[in-house]
Every structure is written in C-alpha cells, then in structure tokens.
Amino acid sequence: MSDEYVLSQKFKIKGGDFGKAGRTSTSIKEILKEIGIDPSIVIRASISVYEAEMNVVMYAKKGMVTLSVTPEELHLKLEDEGQGIADIDQAMKEGFSTATHEMREMGFGAGMGLPNIKKNADRFEITSIPGKGTTLDIIFCLNKTGNK
Amino acid sequence: MTLKEIKELLQAEVITGEDSLDKEIMFAGGSDLMSDVLAFGKPGILLLTGLSNAQSVRTANIIDAKAIVYVRGKQPDEAGIKLAKEMGIPLLSTKLMMYATCGLLFSHGLPGVSDPS
Ligand SMILES: Nc1ncnc2c1ncn2[C@@H]1O[C@H](COP(=O)(O)OP(=O)(O)O)[C@@H](O)[C@H]1O
Numbered sequence: 501m502s503d504e505y506v507l508s509q510k511f512k513i514k515g516g517d518f519g520k521a522g523r524t525s526t527s528i529k530e531i532l533k534e535i536g537i538d539p540s541i542v543i544r545a546s547i548s549v550y551e552a553e554m555n556v557v558m559y560a561k562k563g564m565v566t567l568s569v570t571p572e573e574l575h576l577k578l579e580d581e582g583q584g585i586a587d588i589d590q591a592m593k594e595g596f597s598t599a600t601h602e603m604r605e606m607g608f609g610a611g612m613g614l615p616n617i618k619k620n621a622d623r624f625e626i627t628s629i630p631g632k633g634t635t636l637d638i639i640f641c642l643n644k645t646g647n648k
Numbered sequence: 649m650t651l652k653e654i655k656e657l658l659q660a661e662v663i664t665g666e667d668s669l670d671k672e673i674m675f676a677g678g679s680d681l682m683s684d685v686l687a688f689g690k691p692g693i694l695l696l697t698g699l700s701n702a703q704s705v706r707t708a709n710i711i712d713a714k715a716i717v718y719v720r721g722k723q724p725d726e727a728g729i730k731l732a733k734e735m736g737i738p739l740l741s742t743k744l745m746m747y748a749t750c751g752l753l754f755s756h757g758l759p760g761v762s763d764p765s
C-alpha cells in the first residue's frame with residue numbers, strides 16, 4: 501500500500517446540533533465528486549458518512565471526521581466523545597435503536613444506520629468505550645479488486 | 649414521465665425548481681424515514697415523503713434523487729428550500745396522502761425503485 505495521500509481533511513461535528521446535521525456529509529460528497537471518485541463509490545461513501553454523522557449528532561457530544569484518500573482507498577474515520585456503545589452486537593442489529601421522539605421526527609432512529617454503513621463499506625470497523633466515545637472506520641477500495 | 653406531468657397528475661404546487669419541470673422521472677420511492685430512503689434509494693429516484701425538514705433535502709442530495717414531492721400538503725421549512733435551491737433539487741407539494749400519491753403515479757406507469765440488492 502502506498503503512503504501517498506491524494507487528500508486528507510478533517511471536519512468537526514457538534515453533538516445535538518440538529519439544524520446543521522448533515523452538513524459535513526454534504527461537503528464530503530462534493531469533495532469526492534470533485535476529485536473524480538467513481539460515482540457509485542461516491543454514493544456509498546456519502547450514505548455511510550451521513551448515517552455516521554447523524555449518529556454523532558444524535559448520540560455524542562462532539563466528533564471529528566477524517567477523510568483520507570490514497571490511490572488505493574477512501575477512508576472515513578469518525579471519532580466521537582460521548583456516551584459510547586456498551587453492546588456493539590446489539591447496536592449493529594437492524595431495528596435496534598435508542599433514538600428519542602425528536603430524532604425520529606427528523607427521519608432517523610429506525611435502527612438501520614450502522615447496518616447500512618456496514619452494507620455499503622468494503623471494510624467496516626467499530627470500537628467503543630462506554631462513557632468515552634465511539635470510533636468508526638469506514639473504508640472503500642478504489643482499485644477494482646477489493647470493490648463491492 | 650416528466651416532472652410537469654407528475655405535477656399535473658398530483659395537482660401539486662411547485663415550491664422551487666419551476667425551470668426543471670422537463671426532467672424525466674423513471675421511478676419513485678416513498679417513505680418518511682430517511683434511513684429507509686438511504687437504504688433503498690437509487691440515483692435518479694423521485695422521492696415521495698411526508699418529512700418536510702432540511703434532512704429530506706440532504707438525504708435527496710446524498711442519493712442523487714431527481715426531485716422531492718411532499719405529500720399530505722407538507723411544506724418544507726426555509727432551510728430546506730434554501731438548500732434545495734443551492735443543490736438544484738426541485739421541490740413539489742401535493743395535498744394527497746402518501747397512499748394516493750403512490751397509487752396515482754404507479755397506475756400511470758411510473759414504477760417503484762427496484763428492491764435493494
Ligand atoms: N456514535 C454513537 N455514540 C453512541 N451510541 C451510538 C452511536 N452510534 C450508534 N449508537 C447506538 O447504536 C444504536 C443503533 O444505531 P443506528 O444503527 O445508527 O440506528 P439509529 O441511529 O437509527 O438508532 C443507536 O440507537 C445508539 O443507541
């Protein structure tokens with residue numbers, strides 16, 4: 501794997517800020533289109549980062565997305581400070597959600613975010629420390645071989 | 649079917665995107681749940697929804713939807729309209745309920761988005 505970065509950029513996400521929720525993902529999508537990433541990967545990455553951003557807004561105090569692109573892969577790393585997830589297997593189940601009424605009214609909180617991220621990504625890792633925060637690594641292969 | 653034909657069929661009001669009514673729509677999908685839309689949506693979809701906040705517009709942008717039709721007479725908020733203008737996504741609003749909206753479009757030959765792979 502090469503260390504040569506095409507792009508590496510960080511974005512802050514504020515927890516609880518429902519008004520601006522989704523902004524980061526909209527910007528990331530624009531960047532991915534601009535640098536000429538394959539359109540089908542742009543969509544899969546945008547869907548994934550949008551669900552992940554909404555989770556930070558809904559469940560964490562604050563977070564950071566790091567977008568890195570090398571010739572081989574597109575890596576979205578989400579690190580947040582917040583309540584964390586005690587039972588990751590449960591959180592990954594379709595339909596499991598601790599969303600509040602307010603979150604459901606925004607169209608989220610169906611318990612489909614994390615499973616959909618996993619479905620879209622070529623590689624997906626989630627780690628969490630309850631009371632501290634959660635980290636997601638969402639990776640897309642840019643060369644044909646590892647592609648979904 | 650063009651957006652203009654859809655507008656007439658649903659007796660919909662055009663909130664923004666009056667100049668894009670000649671866009672050709674090939675398929676549609678409806679839900680109030682944005683996570684659903686993110687799971688089944690395909691580029692080019694006409695999104696039918698009763699969710700009228702800015703997230704509906706962001707979701708449409710993320711999946712490359714062609715336009716949004718709000719059902720049950722819902723009106724997007726100012727933030728949503730502003731975003732849609734920036735993103736070039738036409739917004740329409742019909743007084744019909746979700747079921748009637750889907751039924752009318754379907755019976756006039758507009759298919760649903762294909763099942764998720
Ligand atoms: N960043 C996060 N911090 C804390 N908890 C989270 C985070 N992301 C997800 N969760 C937990 O995992 C559950 C499932 O997440 P998800 O699949 O995105 O569904 P939803 O957001 O619709 O509930 C959430 O309801 C929440 O309890």
Ligand SMILES: [Mg+2]
Nearest residue numbers: 551555613614
């Ligand atoms: Mg979620």
